[in-house]
Each structure stands twice: as C-alpha cells, then as structure tokens.
Amino acid sequence: MAATEATQAADEAYDVIVLGAGPTGENVADRAHAAGLSAVVVESELVGGECSYWACMPSKALLRPVAARAEARRVPGLKEAADVPLDVPAVLAHRDEFVSYWKDDGQVRWLDSLGIDLVRGHGRLAGPRRVVVDGGRVLTARHAVAVCTGSRAVLPPVPGLAEARPWTSREATSAKTVPGRLVVVGGGVVGVEMATAWRALGSSVTLLVRGDGLLPRMEPFAGHLVAESLAEAGVFLRTGVEVREVRREAPGGPVTVLLDSGDEIVADELLIATGRTPRTEDIGLDTVGLAPGSWLDVDDSLRVTGVTGGWLYGVGDVNRRALLTHQGKYQARIAGAAISARARGVPILESDRWGAHAATADRLAVPQVVFTDPEAASVGLTAAAAEQAGYRTRVIDQDLSAVAGASLYADGYRGRARMVVDLDREVLLGATFVGSGIAELLHSATVAVAGEVPLERLWHAVPSYPTISEVWLRLLEAYRG
Numbered sequence: 001m002a003a004t005e006a007t008q009a010a011d012e013a014y015d016v017i018v019l020g021a022g023p024t025g026e027n028v029a030d031r032a033h034a035a036g037l038s039a040v041v042v043e044s045e046l047v048g049g050e051c052s053y054w055a056c057m058p059s060k061a062l063l064r065p066v067a068a069r070a071e072a073r074r075v076p077g078l079k080e081a082a083d084v085p086l087d088v089p090a091v092l093a094h095r096d097e098f099v100s101y102w103k104d105d106g107q108v109r110w111l112d113s114l115g116i117d118l119v120r121g122h123g124r125l126a127g128p129r130r131v132v133v134d135g136g137r138v139l140t141a142r143h144a145v146a147v148c149t150g151s152r153a154v155l156p157p158v159p160g161l162a163e164a165r166p167w168t169s170r171e172a173t174s175a176k177t178v179p180g181r182l183v184v185v186g187g188g189v190v191g192v193e194m195a196t197a198w199r200a201l202g203s204s205v206t207l208l209v210r211g212d213g214l215l216p217r218m219e220p221f222a223g224h225l226v227a228e229s230l231a232e233a234g235v236f237l238r239t240g241v242e243v244r245e246v247r248r249e250a251p252g253g254p255v256t257v258l259l260d261s262g263d264e265i266v267a268d269e270l271l272i273a274t275g276r277t278p279r280t281e282d283i284g285l286d287t288v289g290l291a292p293g294s295w296l297d298v299d300d301s302l303r304v305t306g307v308t309g310g311w312l313y314g315v316g317d318v319n320r321r322a323l324l325t326h327q328g329k330y331q332a333r334i335a336g337a338a339i340s341a342r343a344r345g346v347p348i349l350e351s352d353r354w355g356a357h358a359a360t361a362d363r364l365a366v367p368q369v370v371f372t373d374p375e376a377a378s379v380g381l382t383a384a385a386a387e388q389a390g391y392r393t394r395v396i397d398q399d400l401s402a403v404a405g406a407s408l409y410a411d412g413y414r415g416r417a418r419m420v421v422d423l424d425r426e427v428l429l430g431a432t433f434v435g436s437g438i439a440e441l442l443h444s445a446t447v448a449v450a451g452e453v454p455l456e457r458l459w460h461a462v463p464s465y466p467t468i469s470e471v472w473l474r475l476l477e478a479y480r481g
C-alpha cells in the first residue's frame, strides 16, 4: 500500500509502527523497511517534523545570509559592497522556499517511493504493540513500536507569560515580519541563533540570560566569543537576570517584561528559548505503565527500559539523549538495525559498544554546530565534563588567528580551538572550535573522537596549507612540545 493511499481497515498489522514522522521517525521506518520489515508511520502534523519546518531548516536559511555578509565584510575588496542591510523580503522568501511553504508533499513522495505507509492523525499507544489513531483506526505491531514524537518548547511558569502568547522557536523561525523590538529569553542555542538572525534582519534585540554567559553546555570561550560579537552587532545582552512577570494588554500589542531587578523592558515581541519538553503527554504512555509527559528512558539500542516484552523504542528528541537532528537520525539507524536483528532472532551483543546496535556516540561523540557569527562547534566532552567523568586530561588551546588559513579567510580573524586529551590512552575526548568557517572543520574532530584515533597517528594526518584545518597541526605541536 502506498503512503498516500493507506486506507481505513480494522486492526491493520505491521512489523513496525512509528509514531511521529520527524527526521527520526522517517529514518526508523526507512531502516526497518530496508531490512525487510513492513512499516507504517503515524503523523499528526507535517511529514518531516520540527526540523524541516520550524527548526533546523528555516533557522539556517535565516542565518546563512548573516554569516555570508559577516564574512564578506572582513574580506578586502568586498567590505564596502557587503556593508549593506540584508534584503529582508528576499531572506524571508528564501526561508519559505526552504521549508517548502510548510507543505510536506515532497517528504510524502519520499516515503511513498520507499513503500512505507503513512497514516495521518494523532497516534496513541493502547496497550502493548497497539496504536490507535484519532481514537478510531487501530494498528498493531508484530515486532516494535518506535515513539519518535520529538519535543516542543517549554514555557517557564512566569506569571502572565502564557497569556502574553510569546514567540517560541516555531514563531521565531516562521515569522513573516520583523519585530521592531525583540526580547529573547534564554542563552542556549535557540536564543543565540535567533538573536543573531533577527538582529541582522533589523530588530532591536535584547537577550536576557539568567546565568553568567551564553552556550553553557560548550567550553566557556565559545559563549564569550559569541557574546562579544553579538554585542558588536548591537544586541543588548543582560546576564544574571530572571524574568519575574510578563504583561501584554492587547493581543498583538507591546509586551512588557519585568525583571527581578525591578527593571522593565517593553518590546514588540518576546521569544522564549528556555529548552524543550517531550511530546509524550498524550500518547497513551499510561497504557504501558509509563508516566505521561515523561522523557523516555532507553538503553543503548534505544529500547525503552521497564516495558515488558521489549517491544517499545524511544528514538530522537523524545529520549533526551542528544536533541539534534543528526543524532536522532543516527539513533534511528541503530534502532532500525536493533529492531530487525531482534525480529530475526539475531542476538544483540550489549558489550559491543561501537557495534551496529549501540548508540554509543550519543554519550561520547555528539557533534554540534551553532550557526552564529562566529560559528561555535564542538564534539565529545568539554574539559569540565571530562574532568567530572574522572578522566586524567590535558587541555590544549590555540588562538585560531595565528593560523595562516584563518588570517587569509578574514581580516582580523577571531577564533579559538581546544582539544581535550585522555592522557591514559592518548586519544581525543573532545574538541571545540569557534570562528568563521569552522562548521565544516568539525567532522574531522568527530572522526578523531569517535574513532579514538591515537594522537601519534593523528600526527600523520597532514592538514592542507593554507587552510583553517592547520589548527590541528598547531594543537598537536603544542601537545607534543
């Protein structure tokens, strides 16, 4: 049965049922199907999920012109030409095109081409291996149900906040007009990326952070460099502040943000970027003995722990292991392989930590690029996390501007790199790069961390001259002395 043709029938049976057709769910279905299992995906909104329509794609489409202009402004011969405001209608139109105008026909065609069925509607578990869609249609799974329902933005319990109908990441990535004054609450990834984009598009942006810096999950210098550059771009950054109350007298009117310091900020729009909550409150978790609204605890094969029979999987954002599209897709590949192995009765070696059925990289080698100007990118453990985990480490830092490739890349290049070395095994535990054009450098570090490549061998991985990658040589030289 083709994706667009799935029709009503009582108790339809599939090998695998996938709840949620985000990047993760699509890939679980793809992997299971590729292994010869029949699969159906249930989706209540758009096939492609948050990433395609309200997260990765629109945010990066908004940010790409910002980065390109910032880089051109630092290249002699282009500076003057690039020192112009962004063409806002063109940027927004480009964003709209990248999200396919919030239509999922292309993604449905892709499912269709694979032979995976799609059922539109809200799916809920109804006991072991059963899913009911919109309270009517019943699907049963011979082998597994994979919950891939993702996450949504969380609103902190601040008086007046919900009533003020603030922007969340959805509105921040899909807005059709530029607010004159925008207050952003939260100094994590969404906060800094959206402050960067809307400031460049013309908003007067105030970024409110309750901690003492930005991007707290990365090495501290990442937050420092991004904060410095946001301030230069004209973003008002206030750290160590807490929002006490929010007021909006009339829908669409100005919003007043009251801080614990007693200060008041009036803006046209307010973006809350304070983290995520799982979309599990209404998916029937109680019918299989789990608490509605909870993150799903899973083992390394992505199987939910504590469910009798081992048929339930939790993949992607919903398990809180690493809230990133590429990690969700990685988990989907692992879960798909584990589901098909178990369906065939092939034993899964729990001890094979880098084997086909263990999402080990979730714990040891998660890469992430923050698309600010400068970009911030990291993989693996920070120095603090490695120390906390009990490793005997050595930390090597390098000023990126001292690398020939970086100074050619942009005038007055600013950036920094760090590697965290496990002294006992002499392999990399983590790496961080901050600077223009470093996003594509990250994968080299991911290979080194996931591959546990001995530093002795990395010495023979010669970076081309004159590229920013030569920072590898500087880091290794500093380590070897």
Ligand SMILES: Cc1cc2nc3c(=O)[nH]c(=O)nc-3n(C[C@H](O)[C@H](O)[C@H](O)COP(=O)(O)OP(=O)(O)OC[C@H]3O[C@@H](n4cnc5c(N)ncnc54)[C@H](O)[C@@H]3O)c2cc1C
Pocket (backbone or CB within 6 Å): 019, 020, 021, 022, 023, 024, 025, 042, 043, 044, 045, 046, 047, 048, 049, 050, 051, 052, 054, 055, 056, 057, 059, 060, 121, 122, 123, 124, 148, 149, 150, 151, 169, 173, 190, 279, 282, 283, 315, 316, 317, 318, 322, 323, 324, 325, 326, 327, 328
């Ligand atoms: C602003 C922003 C920017 C981001 N940028 C990046 C980035 O650049 N790179 C990156 O790697 N990550 C990025 N992320 C994170 C990324 O979006 C998520 O990690 C990713 O979307 C998770 O995929 P998922 O499939 O697990 O969940 P989702 O993408 O959330 O998909 C879940 C799907 O399940 C459906 N669903 C939910 N409940 C039900 C139900 N009961 N029945 C049927 N269907 C249901 C939903 O409608 C949705 O389509 C960003 C996030 C945000 C908020």
Ligand SMILES: NC(=O)c1ccc[n+]([C@@H]2O[C@H](COP(=O)([O-])OP(=O)(O)OC[C@H]3O[C@@H](n4cnc5c(N)ncnc54)[C@H](O)[C@@H]3O)[C@@H](O)[C@H]2O)c1
Pocket (backbone or CB within 6 Å): 156, 185, 186, 187, 188, 189, 190, 191, 193, 208, 209, 210, 211, 215, 216, 242, 243, 273, 274, 275, 276, 322, 323, 324, 368, 369, 370, 371
């Ligand atoms: N480029 C990318 O890879 C990218 C881009 C955007 C989002 N994402 C993913 O999406 C997820 C969500 O991003 P996010 O920025 O919403 O979450 P986050 O967890 O990265 O950051 C949220 C920030 O809000 C702060 N905060 C929490 N409660 C608060 C409160 N009441 N008042 C003020 N501050 C508060 C936290 O201390 C934290 O610094 C992230 O885990 C990230 O991995 C990835």
